[in-house]
Amino acid sequence: MKKKILSVLKYLLFLAIGGVLLWLALRGKDINKSLTEIKNADYTWIALAIIAMVFSHIVRAMRWNQLLDTLNIKTKTNTTFYAVMIGYFVNNAVPRLGEITRCGVLARHHKVPVNSVIGTVIAERAFDILTMFIILLITILSQLYFLGDFIQENIIYPITTKFSSGTSALLIIGGGFIGLCILFFFLYRLFLPKLRKLKLFHKILDIIKGFWHGIKTIKNVKHKYLFIFYSLLMWGFYTVTIYLCFNSINATKHLTFIDALTVMALGSIGTLVPTPGGIGAYQSFVIPTLIALFSIEKNTATAFANLVYFTQWFMIIFVGGISWVILFLSQKKIERNENK
Numbered sequence: 103m104k105k106k107i108l109s110v111l112k113y114l115l116f117l118a119i120g121g122v123l124l125w126l127a128l129r130g131k132d133i134n135k136s137l138t139e140i141k142n143a144d145y146t147w148i149a150l151a152i153i154a155m156v157f158s159h160i161v162r163a164m165r166w167n168q169l170l171d172t173l174n175i176k177t178k179t180n181t182t183f184y185a186v187m188i189g190y191f192v193n194n195a196v197p198r199l200g201e202i203t204r205c206g207v208l209a210r211h212h213k214v215p216v217n218s219v220i221g222t223v224i225a226e227r228a229f230d231i232l233t234m235f236i237i238l239l240i241t242i243l244s245q246l247y248f249l250g251d252f253i254q255e256n257i258i259y260p261i262t263t264k265f266s267s268g269t270s271a272l273l274i275i276g277g278g279f280i281g282l283c284i285l286f287f288f289l290y291r292l293f294l295p296k297l298r299k300l301k302l303f304h305k306i307l308d309i310i311k312g313f314w315h316g317i318k319t320i321k322n323v324k325h326k327y328l329f330i331f332y333s334l335l336m337w338g339f340y341t342v343t344i345y346l347c348f349n350s351i352n353a354t355k356h357l358t359f360i361d362a363l364t365v366m367a368l369g370s371i372g373t374l375v376p377t378p379g380g381i382g383a384y385q386s387f388v389i390p391t392l393i394a395l396f397s398i399e400k401n402t403a404t405a406f407a408n409l410v411y412f413t414q415w416f417m418i419i420f421v422g423g424i425s426w427v428i429l430f431l432s433q434k435k436i437e438r439n440e441n442k
Contacts, residue, residue: 116197116376123375123382127389131404139351139405147350148409151343152417158339159186159421165332169222172322175214181432182208184425191422194379194415201227211433231374233333238367244360341366347410353402354392365391369410379418384411 163183170177189204201223209216323329345362348354368391375383385407392403 117378119375120377120380120382123377123386125382127382127385127407128404130400132401133404135401136405136408139353139402140409143350143405143409145350147346148413151346151350151410152413154339154343154346155414155417156421158336158343159183159190161332161336161339162186165329165336166222166226168323168325168329168332169225170208170219171324173214173218173222175212175219177208177212181211181429184429185211187418187422187425188429190418191426194418194422197376197378197380207429211429211436229333233337234367234370237337237363238371241360241364241367244363337366340370343414344369344410347406347413350409351402351406353398354406357396361396364395379415381411381415 160179160183163179163186166182166186167177167179170182185204185208188207189200191200192203193200202220205219205223206216209219341359341363344366345357345359348357348362365388369384369388372383372385372387373380377383385404388407388410389400389403392398392406393400398406
């Protein structure tokens with residue numbers, strides 16, 4: 103009973119976080135203007151974006167098959183695709199539960215230990231996080247000339263103007279950073295014995311160890327280059343999705359594929375925030391990115407972020423729901439055949 107209450111409270115907390123982030127993202131925007139932009143969007147491009155979304159999940163399923171193969175679990179791509187979509191379907195309601203659900207669905211379908219399957223998802227997610235940060239770094243480097251002006255204007259200049267000269271600003275900021283590092287080191291050493299007694303500390307260590315173990319698991323994949331290719335192709339489809347959505351709104355049609363990569367990379371950071379379906383977190387990253395980096399009008403940026411988010415949300419509900427029905431009927435058919 104206590105665990106159920108804690109689960110409900112945890113879910114309400116994540117939902118509240120999503121609600122607050124969404125409110126902050128929409129604050130100061132004209133919702134009616136944003137809704138008009140969404141209404142006037144060219145939905146031919148949105149339909150093409152949905153196709154790209156589906157293909158990204160198919161590629162994810164193909165890549166997951168490679169990890170499952172390391173456990174000698176042979177499964178068809180359509181089965182893993184259904185499991186992936188069911189996982190996303192559940193994540194739309196309860197954050198992070200989808201990963202466990204898709205593992206449970208597949209484990210039941212193939213009658214294998216669910217813990218083994220969960221290990222492959224940990225490996226997959228660890229590799230995804232690593233890939234995401236690499237893509238983010240590449241994005242920053244590819245637009246360094248543009249981001250340099252933005253950082254200079256919005257971060258460096260406001261700070262340096264508070265000091266008598268640029269040199270003194272650099273010395274103070276550098277000295278402050280070094281001081282914080284030293285302070286952190288001493289505080290860590292001082293409180294380490296106490297930290298080791300906290301469950302939260304051990305949970306964080308377990309997450310870090312799980313991440314590292316997941317990365318090392320990739321070496322057991324038979325066709326490593328194919329695994330990397332699938333990963334790049336999947337992120338490529340994510341970027342294509344954003345680029346196609348750019349074309350659905352007149353005010354974003356001029357944005358390029360590299361711009362789509364930037365929005366995709368920064369928007370993906372929002373998925374790390376545990377809110378139901380990433381609501382609020384996604385908008386909180388995409389809207390400021392469009393406004394600050396690409397000078398998109400704030401109501402148009404709000405319309406775009408919500409158009410992409412809810413297009414994906416409804417696609418997952420629709421395809422995930424169908425996938426659940428198909429796997430349920432398939433499982434029943436298998437059970438009937440076994441009982442004959």
